Amino acid sequence: MQFQKLEVWKRSFNLTKQITLDVQNCKDFSFKDQISRSALSIPSNIAEGEERETNAEAARFLYIAKGSCGELYTQILLGKEIGYINSAKADTYLKEALSISRMLAGLIKYRKGNVR
Numbered sequence: 001m002q003f004q005k006l007e008v009w010k011r012s013f014n015l016t017k018q019i020t021l022d023v024q025n026c027k028d029f030s031f032k033d034q035i036s037r038s039a040l041s042i043p044s045n046i047a048e049g050e051e052r053e054t055n056a057e058a059a060r061f062l063y064i065a066k067g068s069c070g071e072l073y074t075q076i077l078l079g080k081e082i083g084y085i086n087s088a089k090a091d092t093y094l095k096e097a098l099s100i101s102r103m104l105a106g107l108i109k110y111r112k113g114n115v116r
Contacts (some may be wrong), residue, residue, distance in 0.1 A: 003050035008103040012042040012065070015096050019076070026084055035075040041068035042100065049111075059111040066104040073097045 003009050016039040026032040042065045049061025073094060080090035 003047040006046065006050070006107075008100060008107060009043050009046045009050075011096065011103070012039075012046060012069075012100050015093065015100065016040050016043055019072075019093060022085060022089060023079070028084065031075070031079065031084060035072065035079065038068050038071040038075060041065065042072065046104075055111040055113065059108050062104055062108045062111060066101055066108065069097055069101040069104060073101070 019039045020036055023032045023035055045061045045065035045068065049058040049065070052058050052061065076085060076090050076093045076097060079085035080087055080094075085093070
């Protein structure tokens with residue numbers, strides 16, 4: 001299980017943990033459930049992709065993780081705007097989600113053999 005060594009997995013795992021703890025007392029169950037699921041999808045799909053046999057399969061799951069990262073970004077932004085997530089924390093989470101998305105883009109290029 002090499003995925004645990006990937007910096008993008010470590011950072012997405014930590015972001016998931018932080019967000020999960022931050023929204024655990026949110027009374028809006030659907031928001032809490034959705035943001036938790038999109039956050040959890042990122043490291044989970046990185047792990048699943050890295051456990052696949054081919055680079056093409058790995059890239060497919062990395063694309064899913066990247067999509068979940070965009071979904072999470074949107075939910076953090078909404079949570080900030082409606083007061084579910086503290087503004088300063090949300091800004092930190094948004095910056096980290098964007099960084100993770102960029103890391104995933106690089107890893108996808110690498111897995112697809114498009115690295116220069």
